[in-house]
Every structure is written in C-alpha cells, then in structure tokens.
Amino acid sequence: MKSFLSFFLLVFCMSILAAGEKRGAVAFTFDDYHGPRWLKADAIFKKYNAHATFFIVGGLNREKLDTMKKLQAAGHSIGLHSLRHKDACTPKTGKLYENYFEKEVKLQYDICKKENIRTVSFAYPNNRRNEESDKEMFRHFDYLRAGLGKPGKMLFYPLNSLKKKMVLGGKGIGKYYKTDAEEIKCLLDKAAESNSLIVFFSHDIRPGAPGISMPTELLEEFLAHAVKRNMNIIGFNEIEKLINTGKKK
Numbered sequence: 571m572k573s574f575l576s577f578f579l580l581v582f583c584m585s586i587l588a589a590g591e592k593r594g595a596v597a598f599t600f601d602d603y604h605g606p607r608w609l610k611a612d613a614i615f616k617k618y619n620a621h622a623t624f625f626i627v628g629g630l631n632r633e634k635l636d637t638m639k640k641l642q643a644a645g646h647s648i649g650l651h652s653l654r655h656k657d658a659c660t661p662k663t664g665k666l667y668e669n670y671f672e673k674e675v676k677l678q679y680d681i682c683k684k685e686n687i688r689t690v691s692f693a694y695p696n697n698r699r700n701e702e703s704d705k706e707m708f709r710h711f712d713y714l715r716a717g718l719g720k721p722g723k724m725l726f727y728p729l730n731s732l733k734k735k736m737v738l739g740g741k742g743i744g745k746y747y748k749t750d751a752e753e754i755k756c757l758l759d760k761a762a763e764s765n766s767l768i769v770f771f772s773h774d775i776r777p778g779a780p781g782i783s784m785p786t787e788l789l790e791e792f793l794a795h796a797v798k799r800n801m802n803i804i805g806f807n808e809i810e811k812l813i814n815t816g817k818k819k
Contacts, residue, residue, distance in 0.1 A: 594762040595729065595802035595812055597769045598792070599623040599715060599740060600784070601651055601693055604774040605637035611775040611786065612644050618793040620803035625651035625693035625715070630681045638687050647805025649691035649715070650678045657696055658703040666702040671710060679710060691715060691806040693771070699737070708735050713806050715740055715769065724757055726766035732813045738806075740769035743792075746782045754788075755795045762799040767812070 600608060603626055615622060624641055626634065626648065638648050652674040659666045667673075675692065682689045690712045694703070697717030707714055714737045718725060725739040741757070743749050754770070761768040770792075774783035796803050802812065 592800050592802050594758075594765050594799070595767045595804050596758060596761060596792075596796050597623060597738070597740075597767065597804055597806060597809075598743075598784075598789070599625060599649075599693065599769065599771045599806070600775065601625045601771060601773050602627045602655070603634065604783075605634060607774055607776050609637060609640060611789065612641070612646075614786065614790055614793065615646070615803075616644070617790075618797050618803065620793050620796070621645045621647065621805040621808065623647040623649050623691060623715075623805040623807075625649040625691070626678070627651040627655050627695075628653060630678055635681070635685055635687070638682075639685070642687060645805070647691065647807035648682070648687050648689055649693055649713075649806060650675055650682070650689050650711075651693045652695050653677060655695045657698040658694055658707070659698055659700050661698065664700045666700070666706060670703065671706055675707075675710070688807060690810075704737055712736075713738055713809060715771065715806070717742070717771075724768070726761055726764055726768055728764065728766045729812055730765075732767065732809060734810070734813075736809075738767075738769045740771040742782065743770050743772045743784055743788065744782045745780055749788070751788060751791060754792055758792065758796055758799060758801065762796075762801050767809070 608624055642648055656674055658670050692707050692711045693715040699716050712734045716737055716739050718739045724741055757768060772784035775786060777786045779785045
C-alpha cells in the first residue's frame with residue numbers, strides 16, 4: 571500500500587510539473603541542407619516534444635522538397651537561406667547587393683509557395699546584414715536570423731517584446747564555435763529565468779559532428795536541459811504564438 575501511495579504521489583507531482591507554465595523559449599536552427607540526417611534527428615526532437623527551424627540553401631529539386639515537407643509535417647519550421655549562399659551586402663561598404671531577393675531568394679520563395687511550404691523566416695548567409703537588407707527582406711519574411719554581431723554578446727529576447735518583423739541574432743553551436751556544453755546550459759537557464767527567447771544555429775546533425783555542425787549527443791543534452799527548465803522549444807513559425815503569450819506575463 572505504501573509503495574502504491576509513493577508511486578501515485580510521484581506520478582501526481584510529475585503531472586503538475588508537466589502542466590506548469592512554461593518559461594522562456596529556445597529556437598535551435600540549422601542551415602544549408604543535410605536532409606537525410608535532419609530527418610533522422612527528428613526522432614530526438616519528438617522525444618522532447620521539440621521543434622527546430624531548417625534554413626534551406628540551393629535549388630529545390632523534388633528530393634529536397636519532399637524532405638522539407640516531411641520536416642514541416644513533423645512540426646518543424648522551414649526557412650530560406652538563398653540559392654548560392656551569397657552575402658546580402660558587400661563586406662567592405664555594407665551596401666545591399668542590387669536585386670538581392672530577386673537573384674538569390676525569389677525562386678526558392680516562389681517554389682515553396684507553390685508547394686504549400688510555409689516560409690516566414692530567412693537566415694542571412696555568413697550572417698552579413700544591415701538595415702537596408704533588413705528592409706528589403708522584411709517585405710517577404712517576418713523573421714530574419716543573423717549572428718550575434720560585434721562584440722558578440724549573447725542576445726535574449728523577452729517574450730513580452732516579441733513582435734513580427736524582427737532580426738534575431740543567434741549563437742553558433744559546434745566545435746568550430748568552441749562550444750562549451752555548460753555555457754550553453756547556463757544560457758538556457760538565463761533565458762528561462764528571464765522569460766526570454768534565445769536562438770542558436772548549427773548545420774548538420776550527427777554523432778560526433780565536427781566543425782560547424784551539431785553533435786547528436788549535444789543536441790539531446792540541450793533539449794533535455796530545456797525540458798527540465800520547462801522551456802518552449804520552438805521553430806520560427808511558432809514565434810507568433812508566443813507574442814500574445816508573452817504580453818500576458
């Protein structure tokens with residue numbers, strides 16, 4: 571009888587925790603195209619009831635489109651990342667390249683619209699952007715993902731400040747970015763405690779991934795930590811849902 575009561579209390583407490591009000595949000599984003607391994611990693615996201623955003627580069631053939639649709643059907647967000655991974659503005663003067671959207675993004679954009687793939691976000695190649703490029707891209711997208719910029723301070727976005735038409739800076743995860751797992755978990759803690767959105771970016775997802783990609787073991791560690799902190803783990807398509815939620819806090 572005592573063991574049954576203990577089990578009941580444990581289940582009850584876990585259900586109360588699970589039903590608790592979520593605090594803060596994290597958006598894990600992945601660039602370029604690593605379709606087969608992204609699809610394989612979906613099992614990990616499902617395990618933690620989590621969604622991500624996948625920013626697609628290059629032409630959109632049938633294989634890519636089918637993968638994008640599968641990811642979308644699984645609840646993930648699809649964003650665009652240009653046809654040729656070209657900067658939006660010149661590195662020296664910062665001037666927007668002429669007809670950048672028409673030359674580098676429009677074909678992707680039009681195909682996604684025709685294929686019923688929702689794209690509300692764009693990730694700047696090489697994280698190069700300025701106010702001029704933002705103005706141009708906001709004509710077509712609600713959210714633009716970039717890097718942290720100088721001096722590279724981590725950015726937190728309070729949920730009560732979220733709105734449409736935002737540039738969201740993110741921190742890279744992977745060996746190239748000298749990722750420290752404890753540092754990332756501390757950043758997640760801060761986002762939860764301040765009821766803010768935090769953004770990360772990486773590329774491929776696979777065990778022991780080198781360079782600019784996300785090791786599978788790290789992804790699971792970070793997702794588990796975010797769940798432990800009762801955070802929203804969202805794709806960019808879901809930011810809009812958080813806007814009204816954040817305003818009620």
